[in-house]
Amino acid sequence: QQQVKQSPQSLIVQKGGIPIINCAYENTAFDYFPWYQQFPGKGPALLIAIRPDVSEKKEGRFTISFNKSAKQFSLHIMDSQPGDSATYFCAASTNTGFQKLVFGTGTRLLVSP
Amino acid sequence: EAQVTQNPRYLITVTGKKLTVTCSQNMNHEYMSWYRQDPGLGLRQIYYSMNVEVTDKGDVPEGYKVSRKEKRNFPLILESPSPNQTSLYFCASSHLPPGLASKLGLQETQYFGPGTRLLVL
16 A cells, blocks of 8 residues: 555656656655655655645755645656656655655656757 | 765575675764665665664564664664565665654755665575
8 A cells, every 4th residue: 555656657858848746645644745866776865855834845946846635745847957867756754753754656757858 | 975885785695595784874873774665666664773772663674674783884684585575775864764854943864875786586
């Protein structure tokens, strides 16, 4: 049972486009929602994260949109570049007891030149 | 340079032969964890450790053991590996459990190792 559902599984956009990756969750106790970027042969790297008290967070070209009522959050990459081609994972954790991260299944993004 | 190192990076073994994957971090982080990554399943947490001598199970702990005798090291032990443990393994570390830093108004920092690809025949 996947606690965080991520879509799409793969995505191809042209350079300059705005890929959007979506995640949905059921557990209303989740209160931390990070995104990770993983290049082939490397470990994941924390990209950007949001808490449910805000609806949007921007860091450079990366934006998280958060919809608490719908229990959904998404990653937008503005002006995407070929160097953004990677696998992206959303995740969620709760703040009760010792936090554990629950990951989505990943989205493989290809930005064509 | 801040880093998490794992060894070995690649390992082929046979069913039942005990193995250890080492993980070491040089950032004096309290929190460390192990994940396995499988196609279509994302990353799943195996074990985590809040500090020395404090460890707990993640979502998929069966068939694995860990120890945290020193703050910098968090080895993953497979006492009797089986083919279903063939996977890509990642160790990660951070000062605080993921999410707690931002709740306290601090910057979240989490570092993953480069991964260990394990094949159990």
